[in-house]
Amino acid sequence: xxxxCLCCLKYTMFLFNLIFWLCGCGLLGVGIWLSVxxxxxxxxxxxxPSLSAANLVIAIGAIVMVTGxxxxxxxxxxxxxxxxxxxxxxxxxxxxxxxxxxxxFVYSDKVSENAKQDLKDGLSLYNxxxxxxxRNAWNIIQAEWKCCGVVGYTDWHEALKEKVVPxxxxxxxxxxxxxxxxxMFWTRGCYEKVEEWLDDNKHLMGTIxxxxxxxxxxxxxxxxxxxxxxxxTGKKYDA
Numbered sequence: 001x002x003x004x005c006l007c008c009l010k011y012t013m014f015l016f017n018l019i020f021w022l023c024g025c026g027l028l029g030v031g032i033w034l035s036v037x038x039x040x041x042x043x044x045x046x047x048x049p050s051l052s053a054a055n056l057v058i059a060i061g062a063i064v065m066v067t068g069x070x071x072x073x074x075x076x077x078x079x080x081x082x083x084x085x086x087x088x089x090x091x092x093x094x095x096x097x098x099x100x101x102x103x104x105f106v107y108s109d110k111v112s113e114n115a116k117q118d119l120k121d122g123l124s125l126y127n128x129x130x131x132x133x134x135r136n137a138w139n140i141i142q143a144e145w146k147c148c149g150v151v152g153y154t155d156w157h158e159a160l161k162e163k164v165v166p167x168x169x170x171x172x173x174x175x176x177x178x179x180x181x182x183x184m185f186w187t188r189g190c191y192e193k194v195e196e197w198l199d200d201n202k203h204l205m206g207t208i209x210x211x212x213x214x215x216x217x218x219x220x221x222x223x224x225x226x227x228x229x230x231x232x233t234g235k236k237y238d239a
Contacts, residue, residue: 009229010075013222017071017086020219024065031058052133063093071219078230087223094216116191119150123159126166141190142168151189
C-alpha cells in the first residue's frame with residue numbers, strides 16, 4: 001500500500017514538473033528568438049541596459065527549466081537530495097518574491113519617481129546609432145498606447161535639446177510631423193498609461209500571481225511529501 005502511494009505520488013510530481021520544465025523550455029526559446037531577431041524588444045532604462053524583455057524572458061525561462069528538471073529527476077529517481085534541492089530552490093524563489101513585493105509596496109513612491117527619472121534619462125539615447133532597439137521600442141509604445149514621453153511630450157524637448165518629438169507622438173502621423181510645433185501631439189505620458197493599464201488589469205494580475213503562488217506551494221508540498229514517503233519506505237539515500 002505504501003509503495004503504491006509512493007508510485008502515485010512520484011509520477012504525479014514527475015508530470016507536474018515535466019509541464020513546468022516544458023514551459024521553461026518554451027520561455028527560453030521565445031527569449032532567445034526575441035534576443036536574436038527582434039531589436040524592438042529593448043530596454044527603456046539606461047541604468048540597466050541588460051534589463052530587456054528578451055533577457056527577462058530568458059532568465060525566467062532558465063530558472064523555470066532548471067527547477068522543473070530538478071523536480072522531474074528527483075521524482076523519477078526517488079532521490080532525496082534532488083527533492084530537497086528542488087524544495088530549497090522553490091523556497092528561495094518564493095521568499096525573494098515576497099521580499100521584492102514588500103519592498104515595492106513600502107517604497108512604491110520612491111520606486112515610481114526613480115523609474116520616471118530613469119526613463120527620462122533614457123530618452124536622450126533615442127537618436128543615437130547604437131540604440132536602435134530603444135528607439136523602436138518607444139515608437140511602438142507611443143503608437144500603440146497613444147502617449148508621448150514619460151509624463152508628457154515636453155519630456156522629449158528636454159531630452160533632445162530642441163522642441164521636437166518623435167513622429168509617433170503625432171495624433172496625425174506623417175514623416176517629420178514631430179518637427180512641426182503646430183501639430184497636435186498625444187498629451188498623456190506613457191508612464192501614466194502603463195499605470196492605468198495595470199490598475200484596469202489588477203484583478204487579472206492578482207489571479208496570475210495567485211496561480212503562480214499555488215503552483216509553487218504545490219511543488220514544495222509534493223517534494224516534501226515524496227521525500228518523507230521515500231524515507232518511510234526505506235529508500236536508500238542516493239546523493
